[in-house]
Amino acid sequence: MAVRELTFRIMRYNPDEPEKKPHLQDFHLTEEPGMSLFVVLNKLREEQDPTLRFDFVCRASICGSCGMLVNGKPTLACKTLTKDLPPVTTLLPLPVFKLLGDLSVDTGVWFRDMSLRTESWIHTDETFVPDAPEVRMDNELALKIYEAERCIECGCCIGGCATANIKSDFIGAAGVNRVARFMVDPRDKRTEREYFDVVGTEDGVFGCIGLMACDDNCPVGVPLRDQLAYVRRKMAVAGWHYQKV
């Protein structure tokens, strides 16, 4: 197979040099076997431009650091292989999040804010008794909680969401999924009403216009569409109940 020369068209912007407007810069390198965008971007930084900014941590699609737009699609750079890319690839930072420079965005701050707003912790008055055996849980339930907890906070569902792009307080699919995670967990003693106060607003489930790019873009396959449906269904049932009472 012929060795390919690849072009990467990368958005450049350094907030410390505001006089230079955001622009695209072309980089060229020779493709190698098994090459991922993790390898590509590090090579470009070390061999061509040491100021190039991007984020990786685990480089194994576990930590959620490297979400970016690869030819327009939000995905994790670490698991994107060059053999699946055309000769010219455009790399842009994820929208919605604050831009720190080039491809680096502040997803951490966004997710922390969302976690605080949805009060993403177990609400209980029970205290831990060190010598007591653990409270039993059916394994099916444990798996159900884990399914929602698998979200890695990469922001691909947010970057590709039409609502999140125009509505800065929208908690997005990640936020709805987070609420669903706690709703199924019997250790969390919040009432349905308390969950709905958080999620039953224009910034919660009612902000969603149903395009479902989030479900398509999730790089770890969290069933975001199902979670959204789950929360809406619970609300519909509860709403009917409240009206009766």
Added chain:
Amino acid sequence: MSHYDTFVTDVLVIGAGLAGERAAVEAATQGHNVILLSLVPPRRSHSSAAQGGMQAALGNSAMGKGDSPDVHFNDTVKGSDWGCDQDVARLFVETAPIAVREMAHWGVPWTRVTTADHVYDGKVIHEDPENAGLITARNFGGTAKWRTCYTSDGAGHTLLYTLDSMVLRLGITVHDRVEALSLIQDGERCYGAIVRCLRTGELRAYTAKTTVIATGGYGRLYGASTNAIINEGSGLGLALDTGVVPLGNMEAVQFHPTGLVPSWILITEGARGDGGYLLDKNLHRFMPDYEPAKKELASRDVVSRRIMQHIRAGYGVESPYGDHVWLDIRHLGAEHINTNLREIATICKNFRGIDPVTDLIPIRPTQHYGMGGVRTNIDGQAYGLKNLFALGEAACWDLHGFNRLGGNSLAETVVAGRIIGEKIAKFTAEASLDVKSSLVEEHLNKQADRVARLRENRDGTEYVFDLRHEMEQILSQHVGIFRSGESLQAAVDQLRDLHERTKHIGLRGGGRGGDPEMDAALRLPGMVRVAYCIAKGALARQESRGSHYREDFPKRDDANWLNRTLAYWPEGADEPELRYEPVKITESPPGDRGYGEASRGANSAKS
């Protein structure tokens, strides 16, 4: 000093992985103000990558029946090749079950015992219906019982997300995307840290009654590591640079046999456990030539050694990423691979674009874990400097001695966090914040000067990424799985030279703001000093123990080397100084660990 942001707190925790967050939660619960510093958003810490689980002797599962802290203790001490501190091991095994249950109370969806029968290795296992719904455990190498508690394939992820939810709930202050550059200290006592914001490049001063190092491992000193890229040993460098705090047992480095080339992501032992082969460049299955009895299933340290031996003999497959061998699981068939080994298939597909049903998997033994770290006492207090604590992989508490058991590292983070967090809280309650502003200023100015010199290229033109790769090469080539006096001496000589060259780094990109080249340039000298401690400790230790294997001294030597290395870097010195302390033996006198049948899987790991 007015143009720097300054922060004052009771407890300053550097590192927001599991160990740091667990200690922070304990200190905050007991009423202290805590600030957590992190290189990355806390949930991106490397703790999240641990997929295996944490060991705790709950004994709920059928294969864990009869387990107890005593059995866990014996496994841990034997696994350490009698290099660990037995008081610490005892405290650890007694606390682990409590720590697991506490994490369940806080929200971890641990996998539970079910009544359905399951098959393992051709044998049907019947679970006790009485135990249904309790926390179950899986099998891990080097353990007499199934003891590793887990959450499907995401134990580290769920532990970290749950602990971070406690950090949110308690309102603990987190400053992410920052890096500590030095500890504020006067040779007697620690008062906080000088920190650089990685968003803007600005320096800040944090002062605290108690400072805690929980920065994780240093795998990235070896270019090829299963570790996340942030595991650069920065906390070890901070401690070493004080001149008075030693690093313990830095020569004890664990390698995992099957890291995927070239991303070095871990391929779990299951591939070989289910019958996978290792092939060389001629597609010859070479393990039976070396280990006729155990073949690919000899213990991890043995398999790692044999692979490297074969590559050194010229049978490796050449690649742009260095020589490797093949892992072959094709003969197991599509059905088996896509069900029982699905995780491996996914990794191969995502990170190498290959399908192990039809393709060979390129693998090479890869650095995985550091047993050594900032030496502390059993309370987590660092040697040599008051008001400084350390825990987790960054510390040498010393639970692991010369070899860590799989499942014991994740357990150490939350167990040590619980125990040492309480010690920190108690210590802090009686401490005062009594720091001279001139001392803070002196440390700030020192770091500001480093930044300025780099930005203005005053010291030279050495390119940081070139030096970094040289360091990685030196460690990988000379301080890897096979070690010998001659090769280690070469490493020491080269690292001495490299350390000198780190004083002459010049930037090519200008270094403005949160510039990645500046980040690397500020970090590298400390990394090279830590690397130097690894190499020099390995050269001095003239025996083989656990993961430290000397070809010229292939036997363990308890008469001369039943001790712990302490590496200091005195101020102004150009190399580390080694001292030694005895290893405390309380319950279990050194016995035969063996490297064959008796210890199969003992050199276990995070998977």
